[in-house]
Amino acid sequence: MTTADKLKSIGAVAVTVITGLIAVWWLFEVSRRLGIAPTPGPGGDIVVDEFQRAKDILVIVLPLFTAAIGYWVGSQGTTEAKKDADEARDKLEAVVSEAPSDVLERARAKHREAFTRR
Secondary structure, eight states, X not given: OOHHXXXXXXXXXXXXXXXXXXXXXXXXXXXXXXXXXXXXXXXXXXXXXXXXXXXXXXXXXHHHHHHHHHHHHHTTTHHHHHHHHHHHHHHHHHHHHHSOTTHHHHHHHHXXXXXXXX
């Protein structure tokens, strides 16, 4: 694992933990405001509705946490796939190093599409 991959993993963990803590904290804050009645102003209009404000912020916080969790679900198999690709590359290099010197030219002639850049 390269240094960049390690930093990316550490950053992803940090963001996930931070957004998780914020989401849990804000869920707690919303639950504390469940019983608070809206504050009416002098004309009878609602001036402050603490529950509504807390709920509005929760609407922002939960998608952030969901995106962080989605990163982990989406990248779950990439580490294993990279490991498998590295192992396959090592095996291929070992086979090619022991093969006759013209094996790559013969393979290129027979399977030209495998050697073209995509």
